[in-house]
Amino acid sequence: MTTTTKGRFGRFGGQFVPETLMTALQELEEAYDKYKDDEAFQSELSYYLKNYVGRETPLYFAERLTAQFGGPKIYLKREDLNHTGAHKINNALGQALLAKRMGKKKIVAETGAGQHGVATATACALLGLECIVYMGAEDVKRQALNVFRMELLGTKVIGVEKGSATLKDAVNEALRHWVTNIEETHYILGSAMGPHPFPTIVRDFQRVIGDETRQQILELENRLPDAIVACIGGGSNSIGMFYPFVEDQDVALYGVEAAGHGVDTGKHAAAIHSGQTGVLHGAYMYLLQDENGFVQEAHSISAGLDYPGVGPEHCHLHDSGRATYVNITDDEALEGVKLLCRTEGILPALESAHAIAYASKLAKTMSPDELLVICLSGRGDKDVHTISSALGGDLA
Amino acid sequence: MSQLKEAILKTTANGDKAFVPYIMAGDGGLEKLQPTILRLQELGVTAIEVGIPFTDPVADGPTIERAGERALANGTTLRKIIETLHGFADQITIPLVAMTYLNPILAYGVEEFARDAQAAGIRGVIIPDMPLEERDIVHPALKSEGVALIQLVSLASSSERIERLTKASEGFIYAVTVNGITGARQSFANELGEHFKKLLSYTDTPVLAGFGISTPDHVKNFGTICDGVIVGSKIVDSLANEDWATIEDLVKASRVAPVK
Numbered sequence: 001m002t003t004t005t006k007g008r009f010g011r012f013g014g015q016f017v018p019e020t021l022m023t024a025l026q027e028l029e030e031a032y033d034k035y036k037d038d039e040a041f042q043s044e045l046s047y048y049l050k051n052y053v054g055r056e057t058p059l060y061f062a063e064r065l066t067a068q069f070g071g072p073k074i075y076l077k078r079e080d081l082n083h084t085g086a087h088k089i090n091n092a093l094g095q096a097l098l099a100k101r102m103g104k105k106k107i108v109a110e111t112g113a114g115q116h117g118v119a120t121a122t123a124c125a126l127l128g129l130e131c132i133v134y135m136g137a138e139d140v141k142r143q144a145l146n147v148f149r150m151e152l153l154g155t156k157v158i159g160v161e162k163g164s165a166t167l168k169d170a171v172n173e174a175l176r177h178w179v180t181n182i183e184e185t186h187y188i189l190g191s192a193m194g195p196h197p198f199p200t201i202v203r204d205f206q207r208v209i210g211d212e213t214r215q216q217i218l219e220l221e222n223r224l225p226d227a228i229v230a231c232i233g234g235g236s237n238s239i240g241m242f243y244p245f246v247e248d249q250d251v252a253l254y255g256v257e258a259a260g261h262g263v264d265t266g267k268h269a270a271a272i273h274s275g276q277t278g279v280l281h282g283a284y285m286y287l288l289q290d291e292n293g294f295v296q297e298a299h300s301i302s303a304g305l306d307y308p309g310v311g312p313e314h315c316h317l318h319d320s321g322r323a324t325y326v327n328i329t330d331d332e333a334l335e336g337v338k339l340l341c342r343t344e345g346i347l348p349a350l351e352s353a354h355a356i357a358y359a360s361k362l363a364k365t366m367s368p369d370e371l372l373v374i375c376l377s378g379r380g381d382k383d384v385h386t387i388s389s390a391l392g393g394d395l396a
Numbered sequence: 397m398s399q400l401k402e403a404i405l406k407t408t409a410n411g412d413k414a415f416v417p418y419i420m421a422g423d424g425g426l427e428k429l430q431p432t433i434l435r436l437q438e439l440g441v442t443a444i445e446v447g448i449p450f451t452d453p454v455a456d457g458p459t460i461e462r463a464g465e466r467a468l469a470n471g472t473t474l475r476k477i478i479e480t481l482h483g484f485a486d487q488i489t490i491p492l493v494a495m496t497y498l499n500p501i502l503a504y505g506v507e508e509f510a511r512d513a514q515a516a517g518i519r520g521v522i523i524p525d526m527p528l529e530e531r532d533i534v535h536p537a538l539k540s541e542g543v544a545l546i547q548l549v550s551l552a553s554s555s556e557r558i559e560r561l562t563k564a565s566e567g568f569i570y571a572v573t574v575n576g577i578t579g580a581r582q583s584f585a586n587e588l589g590e591h592f593k594k595l596l597s598y599t600d601t602p603v604l605a606g607f608g609i610s611t612p613d614h615v616k617n618f619g620t621i622c623d624g625v626i627v628g629s630k631i632v633d634s635l636a637n638e639d640w641a642t643i644e645d646l647v648k649a650s651r652v653a654p655v656k
Contacts (some may be wrong), residue, residue, distance in 0.1 A: 016525045018455040020550040020575055023557070146644060162461070163451065174456045180576035182552055278499045279525065280452060290475040293503025295451045 007196020010319055012312035015195040017282045021177045028186070029197040031102045036204065041101065048093055052126065053083045055090075055208065059216035059373070062067045064343040069363040072226065072370035076346070077213050079237060079377045084119050086349060086378030087209060087237045091230035092188055094205035096127050098225075099186035104186040106130045110141055110174040112233065113165035113304035113351065114146025115378055116190030121155035123188075126197060131155040134195035135171040136166035140304045146382055164297040167233075171281050191234025193310035195282025199239075199312050206240025221371055227252040227362060231354040233269070233304050234324070235311035237377035243313075246322060255314060256358040258300035259327035269298035271310040272318050272325040282328050285309045286318070301330035301390060302350035332357040334390055337380060349378035350386065398544040400443060400491045400520045400567035404602040407442045413649035414442040414568070414604055414624025415615070417631040417643065418495065420463035421446050421480075422472025429477070430484045432635060434474065437490050439647050445522070445626060446481070449498035454548065455524035457579025459629035463636065474500040474509075475487060481516035491519035493567070498526045501534060510537040520544040520567040528557075528564055546570050551591060562598040568597050569603045570597055571622065579629045580606030592621040612649035619650060 007013050015025060035041040049055040057078045064256070066074045079087040084165035092109075097105060107129050111117030118132040124131035131151055137159040140147055150157050163169040171194075178187040192202040219226055228245060230238035232255040243253045271286040278287040280295055288296040288308035298308040317323035328336070333350055336357035340348050348356055359374045366372060379386065388395035397405075404414045417436055421429055427448075449464035449472050456464065466516055474496060481492065494513060499507050501523070515523070521543055523534065528547060538545050544567030549558055552575055562569050571592065573584055595603045603619040606626035618625050627646055634642045 003637065015527060015531055016530060017527065017549070018524050018547045019527055019561070020552050020572065022527050023550070023552040023554060057397065121456035131534075162465075172452050172454050176457075176577050179455070196481050219438065278502055279497075281454075282525075287499075289499065291503060292475065293450075293498070294468070294473075 002188065009199070009313045009316035012284050012315040013196055014284050015282060016279045016284065017177055020182060024178070024182050025104070025195055025197065027337045031098060031168065032197055032201055033325045035098060035101055041097065043233050045094055045097055046160060049090070049208065049324070049375050053089050053093065054081065056212045059080050059213055059220065062344050063341065064109050065170040068343055069360065070191040070367040072362065072372040073171070073369060074359065074371045074372065075217065075225070076291060076376045077209060077373060079209060079375065080346070080352070080379035082349065084115070085381065086115040086119065087206060087240065088119035088190060089122065090240070091190065091205040091207055092116065094124045095188040096120070096123035096129060099188070101126055102186060104184060106181065106190055108132050108134070108177045108185055109190060110137050110167065110170040111190065111261065112170070112306055113302065114150070115304060117155070117157070118146050120190070120293040121153035123148040124155065125153045125284060132177065133157050134160055134170040134177065135168050136164070136167040137161045139167065140385060142303050143278065143382060152345040157232045161353055166298070167303070168295065168298070176283070181358050186284040191236040192239045192313060193234040193281060193283060194284070195311060197285070202236050202315060203239045203243055208234050208243060209237060209240040209250060209375065210244035213241065216329040217371065217373065218329045219272065224248055224251050225373045226366065227254060227370070228373045228375070229256060229359045229362060230258045231305060231351050231377060232310060233307045233351065234260070234309070235314045237375050239313050240313060240376045241319070242323060248325070253317070253360065254325035254358060255323055255325045257300060257325060257327040258305035258354055258356045260299040262329055263327055267299040267301040268327070269307060270327040271308060272315065273295065273327055280309050283309070283312050285315045287311050288314050288320070299334045301333060302354065304351040326358055328354040328357045330390070334387065337358065337387055347380040348374070349380045350383045351372050354379045398519065398542045400493065401601060403491050404442055404568055408602065408623050410598050411652040413619040413650040414508065414602060415647050416432065416443045416445055416493070416604060416624065416626045417441055418445040418447055418462060418626060418628035419635060420449060420467055420588060420632055421477045422449055422467030422470050423463040423632065425470055426472060426476060426480050429480050429564040434487060437488065441490065441643060441647060442624065443493055445493045445495050446477070448494060450476060450497040450499060450500060453497060456579055457577040457629065459580070459632055460578050463632045474504055478516045480514050481518070485515070485517040488517040490519045493520035493522060495522040496516045498523050506534050506537045510541040510543055514541040515640060518543060520546050522548070523547045524548060528561055531564070542544055548572050549595060551575055558594060559598050562595055562597070562601070565601060569595060569599065571603050571605050572607045572625065573605050574608050576607070578607055580610035584608065589621050591592050596622065612645050615649035617647055
């Protein structure tokens with residue numbers, strides 16, 4: 001594809017949206033450019049991140065997990081300890097503060113697992129903004145607890161029955177809502193995807209993960225890690241973690257896609273692995289699709305990774321070879337959940353369990369004098385019903 | 397001048413207004429495409445917008461989205477639509493305009509699409525998720541085949557942007573009448589007259605109004621402020637119900653002289 005516009009990462013990204021949204025995107029870009037270096041804005045954001053979210057999050061040496069493999073020293077970046085239980089709050093709060101400065105009183109958002117929805121509902125309650133969240137009807141069922149949390153927080157949750165009734169369809173509805181209510185509404189997109197400037201804004205609000213990790217590992221080990229592993233749906237925790245390390249060529253970066261039932265079964269969410277590229281939700285990216293350009297349904301046990309595309313900056317890091325993209329099946333992720341529970345007493349989100357599972361494989365190829373960091377993007381309390389039923393239990 | 401623009405100017409030269417119905421190809425089966433197009437042609441429509449179904453039609457409201465889902469369930473694809481049109485292209489005397497999201501064109505191959513579309517009677521293309529800034533992806537290929545690339549202009553666009561869009565748009569300018577998605581509306585904003593005056597002042601290319609136009613009164617009213625209308629959801633609904641009387645009334649409303 002010809003690269004004519006700003007907002008590209010190599011050949012990926014762009015602004016593939018209806019004309020009505022172009023003005024809103026331009027407004028957003030201008031506002032973001034103005035506030036990203038604005039001291040008052042940044043100090044307000046830092047205040048809330050510290051006193052409300054609970055940052056910085058620990059970089060925790062996982063001693064028993066390390067001993068399990070006899071390989072590298074393994075550290076966990078504990079995003080699961082954030083208020084609301086995942087990294088999503090970093091971006092939701094940042095964008096909600098931005099919306100407020102832009103004079104927008106209403107917020108719309110999409111959510112898959114519900115973590116971004118809960119984070120957005122939380123930020124809106126905190127800042128007195130009206131909030132509507134679109135969520136695939138399938139996900140409403142899978143993540144009933146998060147639906148209830150959002151409603152308690154005063155957010156209106158609208159189930160989307162169309163298409164595959166998952167994250168992709170929730171994004172479609174959120175975009176439609178935004179087009180129709182453009183003047184007073186800001187769309188808080190939850191992942192490092194969508195049209196420019198969203199992939200950049202989300203990355204910048206999530207880079208606090210990587211910035212802290214870098215500083216912490218230097219304090220703890222006096223050097224940078226040898227490898228970093230993070231899971232990828234749209235790719236927000238991973239790009240936030242990777243970005244501050246991209247120039248450090250000796251730090252290997254691994255993004256873990258969801259292989260669902262297996263990448264050869266047609267039931268997976270490994271867009272980069274598929275090798276196909278296309279346009280969806282405003283961006284040119286790796287995309288699960290058929291030969292007619294129709295977008296295919298993704299599958300993953302983890303609702304947060306259940307998305308047929310992947311953020312454009314990751315697509316570019318794959319093309320350039322700077323990051324390596326691998327994948328982990330549903331079953332392997334469940335093993336990752338059990339492993340972390342039993343070695344460290346930490347219940348990871350199913351999304352993050354993909355990173356744990358891949359790190360287990362990677363650790364076996366590394367030596368004891370090396371350092372491995374895993375981004376533990378969220379906690380697994382929201383997933384206990386899914387995990388129970390996958391393991392043959394009947395918690396209901 | 398593109399054949400599309402020529403056809404619209406021919407209509408408006410008589411004092412009539414352009415009337416462009418939107419149909420969803422494959423809704424009710426692809427075998428309906430030929431009789432539907434030929435009957436609309438007989439009714440005297442200016443051009444026909446042929447909708448290509450897509451899995452993620454973010455610019456469309458519920459009526460067209462559901463029609464698209466029905467078409468997809470029938471196995472309709474861009475390739476099959478073009479093949480079907482090609483089969484009776486010699487009977488088509490009015491320009492066809494394809495409305496498709498970008499990804500099916502990319503999957504088809506941009507050059508191949510431009511060539512095959514032209515051969516199938518398609519004289520214009522509307523891509524609702526491809527803004528002006530990205531048009532170079534398809535514009536050179538379409539241009540070399542003489543297929544017009546139509547830009548949508550929204551109410552939310554700035555004056556500077558409106559000027560660039562109207563000047564770039566080929567065939568006609570698709571003026572979106574509401575902030576939102578496709579689908580029937582009860583009412584329109586009062587400032588529309590000023591908006592259309594501005595659009596017309598930038599260009600000699602015809603300006604057609606679309607989104608939400610669903611009654612003969614809407615057709616007549618927009619006829620007083622621009623060169624014609626595009627009617628989508630109402631046509632799609634009427635075709636699904638085989639209600640041709642409603643379609644005829646809409647077409648008649650675009651005529652100044654009464655139809656005999």
